[in-house]
Amino acid sequence: MGLFDVYLPVAGLHFNVLVLLAIGFSVGVLGGFFGVGGAWVVTPALNIFGFPMAYAIGTDLAHIFGKSIVATAKHGKMGNVDVRMGLVSIVGSVLGVEAGAQMIMLLGKHRLDEDVVRYVYMVLLFGLGAYMLYDYCTKDKRQKKIEAAAALPIEPKKSWLRDLPPMVTFPVSGVRVSLWTVLGVFFLTGLLSGFLGVGGGFIRMPALIYLIGCPTAVAVGTDLFSVVFTGAYGCFTYALKGRVEIIAALWMLVGAAVGAQIGVTAVKYIHGYGIRLLFAIMVLLAGSSVALKQTGYTTLAAYMVMASALAMCAVIMIQLGRGFVKEKSTKQSAPAANS
Amino acid sequence: MWKLRSGLAVAILVAVPALVTATEGLDVPEALEKTVSLDGLTGISFFFARAYNENAWLYAVYCAGTMGLVGVLIAVVTDVILKAIGMEVHKIEHRE
Numbered sequence: 035m036g037l038f039d040v041y042l043p044v045a046g047l048h049f050n051v052l053v054l055l056a057i058g059f060s061v062g063v064l065g066g067f068f069g070v071g072g073a074w075v076v077t078p079a080l081n082i083f084g085f086p087m088a089y090a091i092g093t094d095l096a097h098i099f100g101k102s103i104v105a106t107a108k109h110g111k112m113g114n115v116d117v118r119m120g121l122v123s124i125v126g127s128v129l130g131v132e133a134g135a136q137m138i139m140l141l142g143k144h145r146l147d148e149d150v151v152r153y154v155y156m157v158l159l160f161g162l163g164a165y166m167l168y169d170y171c172t173k174d175k176r177q178k179k180i181e182a183a184a185a186l187p188i189e190p191k192k193s194w195l196r197d198l199p200p201m202v203t204f205p206v207s208g209v210r211v212s213l214w215t216v217l218g219v220f221f222l223t224g225l226l227s228g229f230l231g232v233g234g235g236f237i238r239m240p241a242l243i244y245l246i247g248c249p250t251a252v253a254v255g256t257d258l259f260s261v262v263f264t265g266a267y268g269c270f271t272y273a274l275k276g277r278v279e280i281i282a283a284l285w286m287l288v289g290a291a292v293g294a295q296i297g298v299t300a301v302k303y304i305h306g307y308g309i310r311l312l313f314a315i316m317v318l319l320a321g322s323s324v325a326l327k328q329t330g331y332t333t334l335a336a337y338m339v340m341a342s343a344l345a346m347c348a349v350i351m352i353q354l355g356r357g358f359v360k361e362k363s364t365k366q367s368a369p370a371a372n373s
Numbered sequence: 374m375w376k377l378r379s380g381l382a383v384a385i386l387v388a389v390p391a392l393v394t395a396t397e398g399l400d401v402p403e404a405l406e407k408t409v410s411l412d413g414l415t416g417i418s419f420f421f422a423r424a425y426n427e428n429a430w431l432y433a434v435y436c437a438g439t440m441g442l443v444g445v446l447i448a449v450v451t452d453v454i455l456k457a458i459g460m461e462v463h464k465i466e467h468r469e
Contacts, residue, residue, distance in 0.1 A: 040418075041413070041414070041418065043409045043410070043411075043414055043418055043421070043422040043425070044409055044421070044422065044425055046409065096436055096437075096440050097440070099437070099440045099441065099444065100440040100441070100443050100444035100447070101444065102444070103441060103444030103445055103447075103448055104444055104447050104448045104451060265440075266437055266441065269436055269437045269440055270433050270434075270436070270437040271433075273429075273432055273433035273435075273436035273437065274429055274430065274432075274433040275429075276407055276425065276429060276432075278433075278436050280421050280435070280436045280439060280440075281417065281418055281421065283436075283440060284439070284440075284443060287440065287443055287444070287447070288447075291447040291451070295451065
């Protein structure tokens with residue numbers, strides 16, 4: 035057993051603590067910087083490093099739960115949480131997570147969970163990466179449209195589903211919407227969480243803004259608030275099924291807590307679209323590493339997923355350092371110029 | 374107030390799996406059958422592994438409780454550090 039190895043009794047694995055900290059740290063930096071949880075890196079990474087798929091999902095959900103409390107506490111203080119909507123979301127989220135978890139258990143019984151989840155991850159990561167590349171390549175075309183639309187408030191999309199009774203009012207968000215729409219959005223994202231071990235924010239956020247009509251800041255806070263319950267229930271139900279390796283989740287949470295502070299601070303210093311291109315490449319590399327694992331190249335897959343995540347973090351941290359030094363020198367030179 | 378509501382909601386959440394399994398509609402595969410070896414384990418590894426072996430419900434409560442507790446702890450510590458370096462967060466007005 036190596037110097038940094040710990041024995042994870044529930045998963046029955048010897049695991050390097052530095053890898054767990056690095057996974058947590060990378061996800062924390064990326065999540066803090068890009069505003070998405072980044073949990074979609076954790077499940078594939080844990081699986082690549084030897085966790086059985088159900089354990090990877092359960093452990094990821096446990097770590098999401100702890101991490102979301104940290105993020106929600108901040109947004110709660112800023113008044114960004116629609117608590118009423120968050121509480122209504124619990125019903126849909128819990129049912130969705132349980133449905134997803136039961137699907138994993140069912141697939142596990144037939145020994146299909148590893149393959150099916152990996153293929154779903156490949157579709158998700160390659161799709162997301164391709165979309166982000168497209169987004170990057172077409173940014174100039176969209177710039178005029180964005181500028182024209184910036185002055186206008188975001189209107190939710192009109193549909194019969196949005197007006198289906200019973201209607202519920204959410205004063206913090208200033209919207210009145212069908213209960214079914216709210217439950218549907220949270221059920222589907224809960225299903226995704228329970229099935230893939232992700233927070234689901236990358237789908238819930240646009241749904242809250244464009245389908246339900248939440249202001250963007252409230253959507254971010256309410257999304258995180260909802261993730262607390264999704265993560266809590268996901269952690270609980272997967273633990274009940276014996277699929278949470280709590281020691282690993284704790285190590286990752288420590289790494290994520292440190293990483294998230296760096297990621298959030300970096301937002302202040304790093305501007306421009308270039309960083310999104312790198313992010314898209316990282317997502318595609320994460321998808322490629324899942325494909326490599328599926329085809330039996332486990333070692334290469336492990337190096338690829340960790341190298342791409344840590345390289346992305348390094349870019350963010352270097353830019354953060356440069357921005358900080360630049361700001362400091364500007365502040366120092368300003369009084370000198372005035373005097 | 375929202376913290377109180379959140380606490381109540383978490384308490385309700387913890388009760389949901391009991392209601393689900395009480396109906397016998399959904400099974401809890403392997404969790405009640407598999408045990409892990411406690412040989413050579415100490416500290417929290419021993420604590421969690423023993424809970425895992427003895428009672429799946431207890432293990433689930435410990436897992437959710439520990440992650441929640443550590444999350445709150447980190448949130449509080451982070452808050453103190455941010456206040457100390459002058460990055461205190463305030464309630465903000467929402468505009469679109």
